[in-house]
Amino acid sequence: MEQRFQLWGRLLTESKHHIEAVYDLLGVKLTPDDYHGESTYQPVLADIADELTRCGLARISDGALCVFLDGFTGRDDKPVPLIVRKSDGAYGYDATDLATIRYRAQKLKGDRLIYVVGAPQSQHFQLIFAAARTADWVGPATETDHVAFGSVLGEDGKILRTRAGASLKLTDLLHEGVQRAAAIVADREDLTDAERQEIARAVGIGAVKYADLSTDRIKDYVFDWDRMLAMDGNTAVYLQYALARIRSILRRADTVPQSGSAVMLTEPAERDLALVLARFGDTVHTALDTLQPHRIATYLFELATAFSAFYEQCPVLKSDGDVRASRLVLAAHTATVLERGLDLLGIEAPQRL
Template sequence: MTGDIGADLGRRVVAAVAAAFEVDITIDEAVVRPSQRDGVDYQINTAMALAKRLRRPSREVAEQILDHLDLGSVAANVEVAGPGFLNVALNDAWLSEHTAALAADPRFGYRPEGAPRRVVVDYSSPNMAKEMHVGHLRSTIIGDAIVRMHTFAGDEVVRQNHLGDWGTPFGMLVEHLVDEGLHETEFSISDLNVFYQQARTKFDADQDFADRARARVVALQAGDPDTLALWERLLTESKHHIEAVYDLLGVQLTPADYQGESAYQPILDDVADELTRRGLAHMSDGALCVFLEGFTGREDKPLPLIVRKRDGGYGYDATDLATIRHRAQNLKGDRLIYVVGSPQSTHFAMIFAAARKAEWVSPATETDHVAFGSVLGEDGKILRTRAGATLKLTDLLHEGVQRAAAIVADRTDLSEAERAEIAQAVGIGAIKYADLSTDRIKDYVFDWDRMLAMDGNTAVYLQYAIARIRSILRRADHTPPLGASVTLTEPAERRLALELARFPEVMDTALQYLEAHRLANYLFDLATAFSSFYEQCPVLKSQDEVRASRLALATHTAAVLESGLDLLGIETPQRL
């Protein structure tokens, strides 16, 4: 028996169908689902679809499957119900042993199929010389959760932070600094925000400045020492800023993961030449373009990837093509993941299609665009400051910590250091969990009151559940080892054990679809099941074996909750 009960039941159903009908089905076609009905733990719905295929009554098909279904000691009872469902009630003794075995496993029963993979994850990817804003939140924390989950699965993960550090914006900014005599002064990231806005205004209004800015880009590309030196100063200040943001957010990105657009500039000519040699790139209206079947724009006109522009320069299409070639051929990724907003869906579908046609990406390599929606204010528009300005990410994060600090300010039983630790974990955790618990493709409304609530599906609710279990274990003066035996006699104990047993399945689907909300919502379900267990099954007042068993269930629950929050990049304070 593997850790995933549903998958194991599915494999047994596949074998039963083959034996009964000499028909091959997949585990997905076995249609095994957890059930909330009294006396039923899993429902097997294989017969419904299979009956149509066999042209036989579905109940008769279900009875034949049951006759050939070998569940050993797993089930206490299996019966045909309704038009052809198989209702499975697990054996209590077996479930008790299975629960202890899951707890003893460092991955709580999760066993990824196949060999470990090399996974390349592109995420965060801010533009340099600007402060990170709230729009960078989702890519950064969704990507971090994906990295953590793949690492937990045993995969080798290569983090890539594709920094926007090249092109016209830097020509504008460098030329503006020289124009204003600011190139020899000290400046901060906040200064750069102002300088960029001033440069943008001049670029749009002053043709002479625009020409000089474009010439500055050419000088940068040619390696002009003065231009390069100022560009590097801009990058250094920008990197100090993003590193401070990453430290505050608690994400795993490091300077070793930075790979700016500038890194690909030396190979863009080669990329263009290769696409031309392969017959994929053609001249169109003076530009070198790749046209792909199935991609059209307005009036159904073919939509191009512009490899080289009319003026001979390269844009982000070319850079992204060079990037995917590098990740497939040099980094040798088996799975290439791009965590970028949903407006870029067509762009990345075209990049992936072009890379496959160029044979840079093999048929066995997965390419995934992890699209996501926007963070909205209460007015349903993109979240901004009250004055309508772009909301800086650092301001948002600091406000979260300050709001959490206010919640624990009157806790005299905590030291100042403990209150600071709690404020950091709760404030940042609230922001991250509110995002990650939402289906990533959807927009969501940012609401401080909701995300800092002690009840409901929030980070602090989960953090409190862990803190409460730690308190129970301290008062018991005993923490059972993970894997200690359990005995399931009460319904609430059984429900908690079944919830713990769902972890492998949840991890499998979360990684398959790259959807962290599946894990987040499971953790909420688990914490809710523990709350019911704690209310209905006295722990500290129980005696001997019952007490030991319930402490073991509590220890197992805390371990899964803490591990799950860690996979989401959320800290758990020791006390709350």
């Protein structure tokens, strides 16, 4: 038994190293101090079972300790149980998920508990949430959300896999994205090696992130490198390029008026851009309320498109006086919003592209 625990510990350590490597690629700021694996809750599982039994929620069924809740049925209208303790005395996912939500609600005092797990687990988490509320672990003021998401498909319409039929690793996709992006800028003589590496990393990883975040999360989507790395259309690189272009405009300007300076909206394209800019705050709040990041992505694409039309119809650097100043303010504000929006999606924006 001791050897098994030692082996388990080695595997756990290796898993953490892999997770941290993925976090580094994605720019995720979590550290080992921020996450608790299932094994963390092993010492309290017996207490979970006892507490649920004492409050009358759990009872023995076919030798297992189960929680049955009204309104949760499966095939043939049979009640669906949460199996707190199996008939052999072991504990599974139901028990650890119950222990987790109790910890997050009572110890961490979380006011909104968000579970990002695939759509097939919807009923399971509805059961977990309902049981936790019935046990008074989660109060009425605490929100519980299951953020379900669809599947990533290959061009054949099936779950994305390797040619050999194995599941693809996220790290492999991220590295491939960087390699493909590196090929795009490999011949750019106006860039240093460091700039090419920075762009390749930002564009490649941004493409993978944006493909996932720009789609309504509940829907399946087809993973297509050509589409994801296209310089036009609703892609990360299109937004990154739009921001880089605006930054170039601002660098070439002698001075850029401060935010809050007067803006004149005399042309339709100026007005259209200003109206899109005004919606940023509402878009972010809606995305947070609904837990739908694709709303931010859709907005950023609309903003970049509006700026492109504005730039084509309203000369910026070639204008004079107050008109020039006004258009520079619009350009600077657009850059700020694009940068903040991409940052909310966890996507880097290289200075040049």
